Amino acid sequence: MTTPVTINAESAVKAQFPGLAGGWHYLDTAASAQKPQAVIEATVRAMGADYATVHRGVYARSAEMTLAFEAARRRVAEFLGGRENEIVFTRGATEAINLVAQTWGVQNLKAGDRILLSTLEHHSNIVPWQLLRDRTGVAIDICPLTEDGRIDLAAAERILTPAHKLVAFAHVSNVLGSVLHVEHAAGLAHAVGAKLLVDGCQAAPRIALDVAAMDCDFYVFSAHKLYGPTGIGALWARGEILDAMPPWQGGGAMIDRVMFEKTTFAPAPQRFEAGTPAIIEAIGFAAAVDWLEAVGLDTAERHERRLTARLREELARRNDVTLFGPADSAGIVSFALDGIHPHDLGTILDEEGVAIRAGHHCAQPLMDHLGVPATARASFGLYNDESDIAALLKGIERARRIFG
Structure with a gap:
């Protein structure tokens, strides 16, 4: 009853996700991924x-x-x-x-x-x-x-x-x-x-x-x-x-x-x-x-690693950001913005149409090890692109202006 899905290489992957209609910048895939139309229909x-x-x-x-x-x-x-x-x-x-x-x-x-x-x-x-x-x-x-x-x-x-x-x-x-x-x-x-x-x-x-x-x-x-x-x-x-x-x-x-x-x-x-x-x-x-x-796991890994590297590069240019994890992390970027609690950052980003995860991510012993109560986490899926990174960076700038 399931039918193999054929992905049109010329179509935008994001367009296959109805949950992303309206320009929402969803960067919380590590918590739960959005669903493509093929899965919804099945x-x-x-x-x-x-x-x-x-x-x-x-x-x-x-x-x-x-x-x-x-x-x-x-x-x-x-x-x-x-x-x-x-x-x-x-x-x-x-x-x-x-x-x-x-x-x-x-x-x-x-x-x-x-x-x-x-x-x-x-x-x-x-x-x-x-x-x-x-x-x-x-x-x-x-x-x-x-x-x-x-x-x-x-x-x-x-x-x-x-x-x-x-x-x-x-x-x-x-x-x-x-x-x-x-x-x-x-x-x-x-x-x-x-x-x-x-x-x-x-x-x-x-x-x-x-x-x-x-x-x-x-x-x-x-x-x-x-x-x-x-x-x-x-x-x-x-x-x-x-x-x-x-x-x-x-x-x-x-x-x-x-x-x-x-x-x-x-x-x-x-x-x-x-x-x-x-x-x-x-x-x-x-x-x-x-x-x-049908999209390909190799495609998924390359795509998400490229976006991860791009975001880490942009955040590393700031003197008010602490990055956690290795440079070659797979699809996940956790960070802290000096003087701004991750929950506050997440709220401001939401006002900008950007969804990240803020908290201990069900990993409290790791937070203790890192010496922080929580982190901000942006995580990528196949539907993400450079526009999501741009929106996140814009939201971070707004947060900095608000909190000084």
Whole structure:
């Protein structure tokens, strides 16, 4: 039911995003991407003319929707370079990490075991492991950052011991835009017998992915940051790991046979998808993957890196701006303007038709490390261009005039 999208190279990408009509300068893609018309139309069809429930109906439309739903799973698997039976649909990356923590983690980790996180992690890759620590007694270690804001893999190598059973790192920092060398991290984790979980929320929309080449054990990301719907994401896990994980939630669809005395469960990935799934959202997820791959991940990465470099160059010329993160950050620019709180800057920019994110970005330990309560963050998508940078710089000048 999803139809591959063909992108006309001569058409402006921005024109395909109805949410950007009227000249709005949207620079908050790291929080959530705008949706192209192709994804909107696929979602509307799935909700309307094509709609039926999945997995249960014997009537034709239900069978057709079931095929489309499972085709969406297959499409997401192809996007990651994995297999269909290795993809679990979740409500997003946050639920995917919690799923791993409360199934694989509870089953495999105990007091005396250790988990390695990094200073730059999103709260979603911190709190689930703290909850697991409180439940099982595992210990959590923190890998520091390099001076330019990358996860310090040399330090990780020094920290890791055979007691470490899991390493959980972000592929791309949602604040600094720094990119993890996943293959290197995987090698370090596996050398001590640990598994590697990668938070791919900021990487999936802009970096071509291949879980086999990266050699990670778990990979998670959310559709809404990849031009798709909210409320759905994916957990990829190695087949043998997923097959051994116990169920997390109980209910319909995840069972084989239910008796009051005993219940047996469906194989993975269905074992982890209790209840009626996010059917419409899965169709939209697949449509977003189709759209993005039609544009090209290489195109996305080049385009966003060019805009990022341009903005960093302009901000670096000012003597009242502090820039955070490496010069080659991927699509994200975090900064502070002397004497102006990021929330105040964000309000003034909004009056200029410019949308940025201001706050701690669900990364409070990183803010503590940077020595600031919050940053202003501009983040790019395929629909952004030089006019968005110009509008942001104009708004910053207005803020400076207001605050002196």
